[in-house]
Amino acid sequence: xxxxxxxxxxCNPNQKPSKIFMKNGSELxxxxxxxxxxxINLLDAFNGWQLVKELKAASGLPxxxxxxxxxxxxxxxxxxxxxxxxxxxxxxxLGELSPIACAYARARGADRMSSYGDFxxxxxxxxAITAKMLAREVSDGIIAPDYTDEALEILKTKRKGTYNVxxxxxxxxxxxxxxxxxxxxTFEQGRNELKIDKDLLNNIVTDNKDIPEDKKIDLxxxxxxxxxxxxxxxxxxxxxxxxxxxxxxxxRIHCTRLAGNKADNWWLRQHPKVMGLxxxxxxRRPDRDNTIDVYISDExxxxxxxxxxxxxxxxxxxxxxxxxxxxxxxxxxxxxxxSDAFFPFGDNIERAKKSGVKYxxxxxxxxxxxxxxxxxxxxxxxxxxxxxxLFHH
Numbered sequence: 230x231x232x233x234x235x236x237x238x239x240c241n242p243n244q245k246p247s248k249i250f251m252k253n254g255s256e257l258x259x260x261x262x263x264x265x266x267x268x269i270n271l272l273d274a275f276n277g278w279q280l281v282k283e284l285k286a287a288s289g290l291p292x293x294x295x296x297x298x299x300x301x302x303x304x305x306x307x308x309x310x311x312x313x314x315x316x317x318x319x320x321x322x323l324g325e326l327s328p329i330a331c332a333y334a335r336a337r338g339a340d341r342m343s344s345y346g347d348f349x350x351x352x353x354x355x356x357a358i359t360a361k362m363l364a365r366e367v368s369d370g371i372i373a374p375d376y377t378d379e380a381l382e383i384l385k386t387k388r389k390g391t392y393n394v395x396x397x398x399x400x401x402x403x404x405x406x407x408x409x410x411x412x413x414x415t416f417e418q419g420r421n422e423l424k425i426d427k428d429l430l431n432n433i434v435t436d437n438k439d440i441p442e443d444k445k446i447d448l449x450x451x452x453x454x455x456x457x458x459x460x461x462x463x464x465x466x467x468x469x470x471x472x473x474x475x476x477x478x479x480x481r482i483h484c485t486r487l488a489g490n491k492a493d494n495w496w497l498r499q500h501p502k503v504m505g506l507x508x509x510x511x512x513r514r515p516d517r518d519n520t521i522d523v524y525i526s527d528e529x530x531x532x533x534x535x536x537x538x539x540x541x542x543x544x545x546x547x548x549x550x551x552x553x554x555x556x557x558x559x560x561x562x563x564x565x566x567x568s569d570a571f572f573p574f575g576d577n578i579e580r581a582k583k584s585g586v587k588y589x590x591x592x593x594x595x596x597x598x599x600x601x602x603x604x605x606x607x608x609x610x611x612x613x614x615x616x617x618x619l620f621h622h
Contacts, residue, residue, distance in 0.1 A: 232256055239268045258401035259372070263385050264393035266370055270348055272299050274372040277350030278397055280304060280457040285352040287426055287449045290469075292352040293332035294454075295344040300462075300477065302343035304454045305335030305470035306446075314338070317498045319514070320362060330359040335470040337366065340491050341518040348372070348393075355380045363387070367515060374399040423617060425452050430590060430613040434602055437611040440588055443468075444565055448590040451567025452619065458569070460620040463577075465492040465584060466565045472496070473584070481568070485577045489584040496561040496585075497525045497554060507543040516541070525549055561585035569619040571595040575604030582608050592618050 233250030234257060247268055251257055259274075266274065273296035280301060284292035291307035307328030315321040318338030326334060329351055337344050349363065351373040360380035363371065370393025371384065384394050408417045427445050429452070440448070450471065451464040458464065458476045463484045465473035473492030475484035497503060498521060506524070508517055520541050523532045529548060532538060538545045566581050568591040578601060581589070593614030595601065605612045 234261070236268050236271075237265070244268075253404065258398040260396045262376070262381060262394040262396055264370060264388075264391050266393040266395060269299070270370050270393055273297070273348035274350065274370065274395055274397075276457045277301070277348060278372050280453060281350045281352040282399070283425065283453050283456070284450060287453060288446055288469075291329040291332050293329065293336040294350045295333075295336045295339075295347040296350065297343055297345075297347050300459045301336075301454055301457060301471070301474060302347060303336040303339030303471050303474070304450065305332050305339070306450065307332035308335075308469040310334060313499055313504070316504060323358060323362060326362075327356050327358055329353045329356060330362060333359055333362060337362075339471050339495060340474070342522055343491075345515055345518070355384075357383060360384050365514065369393060370395065372397055421456065421619075421621075423456075425449055425456065429615040429617065432593075432614045432616065433611060434593065434598075434614050435605045435610060435612045437606075437609050440611050440613065444563070444588045447565035448567060448588060448613070451565055452590055452615070455567050455569040455619045455621075457621055460569050460622060462621075463488050463566060463568045465489065465581075465586065466567070467492075467561075467563070467585075472564070481570070481573060482576055482580065484568075485572075485580045489580050492561075492564065492584045493558055494522065494525060496558060497549075500525075500549060500553070500557050502547060502549050502553070506546055509541060509543055512541065525554070558583070558585070563587045565589070567591065569621070571598070572601050573597055575600045577601070578604040578608070578610070582610075586610065589613070590615055592616060 233248055236247040238245050239247040249271060277294045277296040280294050281292040288306045294304040295302045310331055318334045320334045345367050346369055348369050349371040354375040355373045356377050357379040360383035364383055364387050372395040374397055384392055405420055407420050408415055430445055430448055447466040451466045454464045454471050455462050458474060461478050461481050461484050462476045464471050465488050472495040473488040475488030478484040520532050532541055562585045564585040565588045566586045571592050571594045573595050574597055587610055589610060589612040
């Protein structure tokens with residue numbers, strides 16, 4: 230390992246020179262095993278690594294995240310996949326998956342459109358089955374504490390041998406004070422070392438005080454994911470994985486709607502009509518993912534038009550009607566929702582309800598907390614005030 234690493238350029242090709250280095254003179258905590266990562270790759274890698282390390286500490290389960298443009302597109306823990314999940318994540322042909330492979334399949338599968346060209350972070354050693362999964366996806370790189378020999382050989386063949394593979398020292402602890410320069414001015418702050426655990430969920434302010442243990446884990450997943458998501462942000466979680474992340478919106482209701490729409494798409498992909506789509510044999514994985522997204526949207530005619538559907542499907546699909554979508558969405562329930570800052574109005578709760586939300590964790594502290602609580606009570610939701618804000622910029 231070295232003290233610094235020269236990079237091709239910064240965020241954009243015109244931003245030169247570029248490098249990463251340790252100001253205290255110590256060695257970098259990473260070793261590049263393959264490829265030549267760029268500036269944004271490394272931002273994704275370091276943020277992603279922090280997320281999965283904290284997620285494993287909080288859940289006790291192997292964890293993975295799929296990062297794009299310095300925010301997670303998905304994050305998950307390594308619970309086994311159901312038969313339906315294996316199919317909608319397109320990993321049902323890989324046989325039995327290890328826990329870390331399950332975690333990445335879930336993280337990648339939450340929002341496959343956003344995960345296109347992702348940077349992957351794993352809490353545990355990357356094994357061969359996870360590498361095989363990655364080998365066929367469009368991805369920029371991976372960071373993990375270690376790799377099996379077979380996994381490393383598989384990953385070195387990706388992207389004509391240029392795939393970025395980074396090994397990080399799992400025991401590395403950064404300095405407690407962090408700085409960054411903006412417009413020639415140096416900003417300094419204490420690192421956000423706040424521990425996110427179940428104690429943050431003790432202050433349940435709604436009439437419904439019951440948050441089961443597995444839902445507490447889901448709420449922790451939402452909060453830890455939000456800790457590394459560009460603010461404003463909200464995160465919907467179900468059964469150990471993020472299913473909708475809304476990042477970087479100026480208005481919280483826009484975050485809630487954006488993430489809710491993603492959560493709805495995740496659920497709609499499990500509709501029998503979507504599961505039964507018969508794609509042409511040679512369709513590319515990204516084209517298939519895009520086609521599914523369009524098919525379940527209001528723009529479905531774009532993929533069902535005469536002359537177009539023949540390029541995508543063996544058999545022309547029936548339209549997934551608005552009525553069918555509404556009925557299917559009603560079957561999604563017990564979803565968890567986290568917010569990086571307080572909900573200012575009950576409209577966020579109204580939108581969350583449409584995506585099956587039952588459990589909520591948010592800081593509290595709004596002058597309209599009473600209205601937000603009242604809206605939760607109307608739907609028998611359980612909401613905890615964490616008392617902590619999770620802005621990330």
